[in-house]
Amino acid sequence: MKYKRKQKFNIFKVLSIVLIIIFVILIPTIIQKLIKIETIECESQYDSCPQELELRIKNYELRDYKTAKKQVEYILEQNIIINSYLIQYQIPNKLKIDINLKKPRYAIYNNNKYFLIDKDGVVIYETDESNLPILIKNEANLVIGEKIEEKDKFALSIINGLKYLYSINSGIIINEELKVVNNEGIIVRFPLEGDKDVLLGSLRLIFSRLNDEVKGIRIEEIDLRFKNPVLR
Numbered sequence: 001m002k003y004k005r006k007q008k009f010n011i012f013k014v015l016s017i018v019l020i021i022i023f024v025i026l027i028p029t030i031i032q033k034l035i036k037i038e039t040i041e042c043e044s045q046y047d048s049c050p051q052e053l054e055l056r057i058k059n060y061e062l063r064d065y066k067t068a069k070k071q072v073e074y075i076l077e078q079n080i081i082i083n084s085y086l087i088q089y090q091i092p093n094k095l096k097i098d099i100n101l102k103k104p105r106y107a108i109y110n111n112n113k114y115f116l117i118d119k120d121g122v123v124i125y126e127t128d129e130s131n132l133p134i135l136i137k138n139e140a141n142l143v144i145g146e147k148i149e150e151k152d153k154f155a156l157s158i159i160n161g162l163k164y165l166y167s168i169n170s171g172i173i174i175n176e177e178l179k180v181v182n183n184e185g186i187i188v189r190f191p192l193e194g195d196k197d198v199l200l201g202s203l204r205l206i207f208s209r210l211n212d213e214v215k216g217i218r219i220e221e222i223d224l225r226f227k228n229p230v231l232r
Contacts, residue, residue, distance in 0.1 A: 036064040039095040040072065044101050053079060057097065068095060080145045081124045106156040107132040108148065109170075110140040121153045122146065133159040136172040151176075151192035158190050161200045177225060187221045201223050206231070 039116055040061050042049035056075055058138075060068040069087060072095065076085045085099040104116035107130040114130040115123050122143050135156050142148065155171065155178045157197040162168035162180060171180035171190075178190040190199060206229060 035089075036093055037061060037063055037065055037068040037095050040068065040095045040097065042097040042099065044099045046101065049097075049099060050081065050101075053081075053099075065089065065095075072097065079082045080122065104130075104132060106160065107134045108140060108142060108152065108156075109134050109136045109137070110142055115142045115144075117148060117153075117156065121148050121150075123148060131169075133163050134170040135159060136170060136179075152194055154194075154196065155190070157196050158199065161196060164206065165200065186219060189221065189225055191225045202229055 015065050038061065040057050042054050042057060044050075048054070053075070057072050060071045063071075069089075072087060074086075076082055076097070076099065081102050083100045083102045085097060088096045088098075090096050102118045102124055103123060105119050106117040106162060107114045108117060109115075113126045114128065114134070115126050116130065116132065118124050123142050123146060125144060135152060137152065140152070142171055152173070155173060158178060159168070159171045159180065162171070166182055168180050172177050173179075173192070176192060178192060182188065188203060202208070202224060203222065210219060219231050221232040223232070
């Protein structure tokens with residue numbers, strides 16, 4: 001009868017396998033630490049990236065790939081004007097960043113500055129001029145990155161509708177109401193809540209009837225704050 005030899009446990013073989021596995025796992029990290037990023041390029045849907053953002057991410061040029069990518073990702077994640085982004089490594093030493101910027105839809109004029117607002121009502125940045133629908137509000141606590149009040153958002157939606165209907169681009173909140181003036185000098189007063197489509201529809205109907213029925217009578221004000229509109 002033949003007996004099989006009992007195989008001896010080879011500690012060196014096991015250690016070799018473990019070391020190879022560890023090395024394979026660590027290869028990506030080692031390579032990322034060895035690659036030095038010489039250039040970081042940034043583009044948006046509008047061609048170039050905002051200057052302030054570009055200056056910040058370029059601080060991480062001449063860093064290793066892992067550090068540069070991690071820090072750039074952090075900057076992009078924290079930036080409220082960025083909707084989405086893509087970071088690509090390009091051989092031999094470049095990071096290419098493509099970003100999609102949030103689009104401002106409205107503006108609030110306060111303290112000689114225009115605060116631009118996105119579709120969700122978030123203040124995304126401020127500027128010195130704007131051709132967006134503008135809400136003038138003398139008393140406003142606007143903080144970049146935070147949402148505006150619901151009544152301000154409602155007022156902006158009214159102004160946005162008026163811009164397309166009658167080329168009225170701005171309005172002002174005074175005493176808890178929205179006031180706008182059309183091209184003929186007629187003051188229109190809106191509430192700061194309600195159904196936007198009903199209010200704008202009522203205004204269209206009033207202007208239509210004024211044009212058809214009222215000849216030679218001067219209307220100075222249309223008040224839509226009540227169930228039945230008031231003409232003065």
